[in-house]
Amino acid sequence: MEVIHIRTTGKSCMIDITGQVREIIAAGGMQNGIAVVFAPHTTAGITINENADPDVRADILMKLGRMVPDEADYRHSEGNSPAHVKALLTGASVSVIVSESRLLLGTWQGIYFCEYDGPRDRKVYVELIERRISHA
Numbered sequence: 001m002e003v004i005h006i007r008t009t010g011k012s013c014m015i016d017i018t019g020q021v022r023e024i025i026a027a028g029g030m031q032n033g034i035a036v037v038f039a040p041h042t043t044a045g046i047t048i049n050e051n052a053d054p055d056v057r058a059d060i061l062m063k064l065g066r067m068v069p070d071e072a073d074y075r076h077s078e079g080n081s082p083a084h085v086k087a088l089l090t091g092a093s094v095s096v097i098v099s100e101s102r103l104l105l106g107t108w109q110g111i112y113f114c115e116y117d118g119p120r121d122r123k124v125y126v127e128l129i130e131r132r133i134s135h136a
């Protein structure tokens with residue numbers, strides 16, 4: 001298992017970690033299998049979305065902010081319930097097929113770490129599961 005360390009700078013942001021995941025696959029020498037990308041945090045998440053127009057990320061964060069307002073009848077004393085709810089909506093992990101040492105993402109897809117309660121020091125775990133059964 002490998003770890004990607006991230007220092008987020010904003011309260012909410014989406015950080016493209018596709019390149020770092022690719023580097024881990026290259027360093028591990030895996031040809032075919034699955035890369036599991038997991039965020040061990042309750043106020044952040046992992047998702048796959050568009051990697052071309054940064055306005056898409058801005059729109060996603062804007063809409064999440066409207067769906068989950070900062071002020072509501074939250075009970076959690078830490079005061080970051082909106083971040084917990086956004087993390088729930090995003091999910092904590094993605095699994096991506098690795099084929100001939102390449103991440104099998106669509107042309108416009110990137111893997112994103114989603115921060116909802118920054119700035120913080122964060123971690124992402126990446127585990128590579130190699131295919132052992134060959135398809136004849």
Ligand code: ZN
Pocket residue numbers: 076078079080081084
């Ligand atoms: Zn909390």
